[in-house]
Amino acid sequence: MTTTCSACGWPLHELPATSTHHTSQGLLHYRRCVCGTWQVLLDDHPLAAPTPATPPSPAP
Ligand SMILES: [Zn+2]
Numbered sequence: 457m458t459t460t461c462s463a464c465g466w467p468l469h470e471l472p473a474t475s476t477h478h479t480s481q482g483l484l485h486y487r488r489c490v491c492g493t494w495q496v497l498l499d500d501h502p503l504a505a506p507t508p509a510t511p512p513s514p515a516p
Pocket residue numbers: 461462463464465466489490491492493
């Protein structure tokens with residue numbers, strides 16, 4: 457599986473790991489994409505994208 461930036465599609469594996477943290481869930485990596493977007497990966501799996509400011513309202 458190729459992990460790419462959700463904003464520009466740049467392969468995250470080519471980005472240097474800016475910060476790495478050991479957590480109870482695994483290795484947490486922070487990488488900064490060439491487009492300026494921060495990418496957070498847990499054991500090389502991207503975490504969920506930031507939630508939208510306003511969730512979609514359910515249809516009546
Ligand atoms: Zn990007």
